[in-house]
Amino acid sequence: MSVERRVRWWDVRGMAHTTLTGRCPACHAESAFEGAYRVREVCGACGVRFERDEGSFLGALAVAYGFTILVLLALLAWLLPRFGLFDGLGLTLIAVAVVTVPVVYRPAKAWWLWWLWAAGFVKRDDEVAEQPQR
Numbered sequence: 796m797s798v799e800r801r802v803r804w805w806d807v808r809g810m811a812h813t814t815l816t817g818r819c820p821a822c823h824a825e826s827a828f829e830g831a832y833r834v835r836e837v838c839g840a841c842g843v844r845f846e847r848d849e850g851s852f853l854g855a856l857a858v859a860y861g862f863t864i865l866v867l868l869a870l871l872a873w874l875l876p877r878f879g880l881f882d883g884l885g886l887t888l889i890a891v892a893v894v895t896v897p898v899v900y901r902p903a904k905a906w907w908l909w910w911l912w913a914a915g916f917v918k919r920d921d922e923v924a925e926q927p928q929r
């Protein structure tokens with residue numbers, strides 16, 4: 796099955812679809828996830844291999860942590876003018892961070908998968924074999 800690579804950096808719709816649904820960025824036919832956070836090895840519909848190199852999803856953690864920091868900064872920007880440095884501010888921030896990271900990790904991982912696909916790192920095994928050897 797041939798999957799036309801529709802890589803467009805401005806393809807916001809495809810990026811949003813993969814990020815929000817967790818579906819394969821190449822074909823959108825199947826979920827790229829098995830379980831809450833685990834990405835399948837290969838898409839059952841189009842055959843792209845999602846994780847070609849071990850650790851290629853570490854960037855998703857950085858994205859999730861970065862987004863969580865933005866949430867915490869926004870919360871601080873809202874809390875500090877209203878309540879100042881109140882007792883329990885640290886615990887509040889920790890509690891929000893503990894909840895936010897797992898909530899945003901799956902969409903962050905799906906977005907990271909879309910980015911890997913758009914950058915050409917996610918492809919079928921036969922596409923890799925067709926590349927000229929250096």
Ligand SMILES: [Zn+2]
Nearest residue numbers: 819822838841
């Ligand atoms: Zn697919």
